Amino acid sequence: MICLGVETSCDETALALVQDGRLVCEKMASQERLHAVFGGVVPELASREHLRKGVLLYRALLKESGIAPADIGCVAVARGPGLLGSLLVGMNLAKGLSLGLNARLVGVNHLHAHLMAASLEREIPFPALGLLISGGHTHLYLIRSHIEFELLGRTLDDAAGEALDKAAKMVNLPYPGGKFVDQLGRLGVADESLFPRPLTGVPGLDFSFSGLKTSVARYVSQHPGLRLESLPGEDVSQLAAMPGLADFCASINWTVADTLRIKTQRALTAHGRVRSLIVAGGVAANSVIRRVMLELCGKFGVEPVFPSMTLCTDNAAMIANLGWMLFRDGYCHGQDLEAIPRGRVVPFDYHA
Incomplete structure (x- = not known):
């Protein structure tokens, strides 16, 4: 089964495809140079960049991977914690893709995804x-x-x-x-x-x-x-x-x-x-x-x-990976899935 991951929790716009625990392809757009002028992440600018890059990355991801949209079984999205505006852009993209692809939606705890990222490369005892x-x-x-x-x-x-x-x-x-x-x-x-x-x-x-x-x-x-x-x-x-x-x-x-x-x-x-x-x-x-x-x-x-260096920073591969594992075990969300900003606990509110 193929899972599409969407990551927009801060200043990295990323989408990835994971098939049965294996990374197929990932596309990412960094905002590092944009925010370097200000010496830190500007939330409003980050949200606008996510909005500008999201669909473009999705198209590039499908083209490079050769995966057909109909083959995507679930869409995983980083629901938090993170910058609320950035999370909402990714959430809306994931919900739209979930409806358009007739795929199930899985909200992923961004922090847990980081901790499970290494499982793309090896087994974790x-x-x-x-x-x-x-x-x-x-x-x-x-x-x-x-x-x-x-x-x-x-x-x-x-x-x-x-x-x-x-x-x-x-x-x-x-x-x-x-x-x-x-x-x-x-x-x-x-x-x-x-x-x-x-x-x-x-x-x-x-x-x-x-x-x-x-x-x-x-x-x-x-x-x-x-x-x-x-x-x-x-x-x-x-x-x-x-x-x-x-x-x-x-x-x-x-x-x-x-x-x-x-x-x-x-x-x-x-x-x-x-x-x-x-x-x-x-x-x-x-x-x-x-x-x-x-x-x-x-x-x-x-x-x-x-995790390898590329999996340490914010990335969509870790979101797709944990989303795939959750979906495999029978966990998913409805279209009422909410984004959770930094400072609030991300609930474990999956539907069986």
Whole structure:
């Protein structure tokens, strides 16, 4: 059975086809350059771009894959969490396609899709501990199957990805800044005592990164020489010679990674029966976080599960994949399916 996935939760417009758990084709339009001018995602512009690109990508997807519309059995759509305007554009496209193709509609939790993305490439041993790290979310889950997610801990304010992006913005690195902090940090030496690891001195599995952002802002204000006079291009390696900048990036990168390690280690200690650790989301592409989590898996004897780099960022393949699994198990939605913005819990309200 073929499932069409639609992803418009933030600033990536993407559509993909998955057949029986195998990715057939995906088409994506990035808005990175559009929002780079503003140093962050502008919701209204994101919605307009989704509206402009959605149908074009659908036509290109069918043409490239050779799949006939009549062969599509279900349409899966990211229903949330995300930017409400962006979600609504994707929701309306998915509902229209569902009616036009006479295919069933399946709403997908965007966060759960991230955690299950690696199943497109390999089997995931369950039960698993899931660490979801992105620009908007930092969550820990106990995952018993592709439909059983127990939230263990979450960010109380800012997410890990936001802390990295804002740190980059403070020194005028390009948008999105997290990947440039990682690139430049590889060329420096981390000072492990430079920044605090927030909320690690108290018990529990919740995260907080707002205090870290404040600490970074204070440090940059005291060291104005770290700020770039002009934005560099995509290649930031030439900035390694700038006094203190690479070490600053290495230090903030290490602090975020070690904060995640401390909380994940607590979860593994409390739930030692898990067989694997899934690390997913856009920030899962960070090299330091990957290394730290691999070491943690070795320490606890659990299998590391990392999606490939292309499956870490927002994509439609993960939406189609989880949508296909849900539909295969008999779950679907009606045309009254609602979009769920960030800050609200996505309900498990499927029809049998």
